[in-house]
Amino acid sequence: MEYLELGDKELAPEYRELKENVHRFARDVLRPAAVALDKLASPEQVIAPDSRLWQFFKQAWALGYHTVTIPAEYGGLGLHGVGMQVFLEELGWGSADLALSLGVASFPFSALAMTGNPRLIDEYVTPFIQDREARHIGCWPVTEPSHGSDWAMALSADYDPATPGRATIRRDGDGYVISGQKAPWVSNGTISTHGLTYLMEPASSGRQGGGAVAFIPFDLPGVSKGKPLNKLGQRALNQGEIFFDNVRVPAEYVMITPETFEYGAAATLTGANSTMAAVFTGVARSAFDLALEYSRQRVQGGVPICEHQLVQKHLFEMFTKVQACRTLSRAVLAHNDGAAIPELEYACAAKTFCTQAAFEVASDALQLFGGNGLSRDYPIEKIFRDARASLIEDGTNDVLSLAGARRIIDRA
Template identity: 45%
Template structure:
């Protein structure tokens, strides 16, 4: 017949790539979705941390969530069993610092995502423990590096009773035109070869009730009055005379993370404990937030993944209308968008973490995208997961309600997402623009 092609076939050439596919292709994704090939080190570390997250973090996190804050830090608390097991992993700024910049930039978000998958609050306590040691290394101060080994329990004190996310805006970019910072609640006065600290930090100091060392960010007074734009970053031993603590905070989410006020009453230290003085303060703020924002993004990508996995499994088990609810269009649609958001969050966090690890100066606005995207994803995915669970999602019998509470707290901690977005937007402006 006219138009017939001699030798035409309706079958694929046996040597073509598609010919090896199943007749009805269906790809089972990896544990973390469409993950590219990992190096042997990355794969082994991911497996080791995931086992720790599953066997230690999850059960301890659930137990601590149901305790009072005081019970959570008592000597017989399971928190200390968790910490003992965590130290066995050997993951800290010193061991990670021995890696190349590229290796560290690739490995750290993988590790932190697995921690987040295990438990959000315990992930933050891990991160807070590391910050003093990390800042000592970044400063190059050999005295502080030796004085506070990575096994020390660290805390990070920056927010104050009258100053929350504005503590991150030392340049005043996001302030209202008529706004003023007001008097700081904590001031470091530099006197000769000593620094004297007075005041307090707010109840949201992560690890405050249990810390051995505090990385303190506060206003400095060099003789002309306190100036929050020219502050001080100091590693404060918590046993120093004049340091005291408030009660452990009782809160809605991330209850395994102990938080509480710290008070300073004429705490006097040699200048050798200062990481960054007034001239270097903005560098120190930049450094710690680049690190914290990337880690927050990774942790809460893991939290989102945990919520998704619970909802995905439940949707296959729960039946309505005679079929598993995953067969209902809206449930399948919802699950797809949950999965999509997690993939996008993970890709962003891993990309920025690698960039910042290898760049001469890390990009804070890039790190802010990680924190905002990761935490917003966790909150949205956890909320959608509760909708899939229906009424069961509101019951403490199911872990999704705890994950939702943990995720909600993340939109505020380490700088509320609204202020971070404003700061990130201003950082996108070319310095010479007017």
């Protein structure tokens, strides 16, 4: 590593080592795979059996990187707080799409580990941890075709989205029955084997209760999937619908019930938004690094463009945003680390700030590349598209701002 980033001097030695290892993986494995997958014409090619995606997954799984959120007592890498920020920033520096694909893959399993249920841990979490072939891949199905922002809004406001179109859960004997459809936006949707799935009781809506979160193995009868989504940006992150047709699950698979839904869902959204903040800190840093390097090489007016004062001003503003992103995303992950009640407003602040900053830094970087910035032969246009998607991903920045604002206003 050429120099220490702001905040890295304070890192414990094991986190500095982690940073170097993950950086190497991001540079040598993750980024080349993401760039190659981004250039494929269709999302079907991204998930095809001979796709480079699977090589990437196997390399990540072989290093145990799929287990970072699972506590060490169960055999996971057990990263949290600052360690998690370091891990995610480096992956994001490599490329946002595969960083997030890897991140969400563990969601259902780490949530299950948190229940402490020994039978479920033996049956699902341990095989996931021991997997070195990427045979277990998780996803987080929340949104539905007719309910996107409604999910985030309902958490923090007295907000009552209409019920139709929800994926539902109803009690049936000693278990539950699940029906409905999740949006084509579910990350890892087409290739996932298990889902941490958000549901509603048929007669409920929003904050009025009735929400639940279930661990669902996708080999159960009644589960099916849609085709992969074709989109601008983060093209290596495959996405697709999940359908549930009267899927029966045992009661113990329902980890969050209506009684604990508001807390449980807010805690999950806090984790997801904090992840986004750290990953897009890395994205901003990658755009800045590339722009700096390019500005030292590209000559106009007889000098490298970095010698022109206006270019220097742009570079400095980009540099400042990267440092602010790291400082905020690291502080928020540290603040909520181990908290009995994680504070969603900080995670919303970090997600909205870091993704907006990443988009601005990527846009400025593209500008400094001139015409080459628009060319698919250069890396910046991909980073720009990836950053643009982040303003909508995991809740639009507008809606997360409203959710965060509600929390601040309602604080005692």
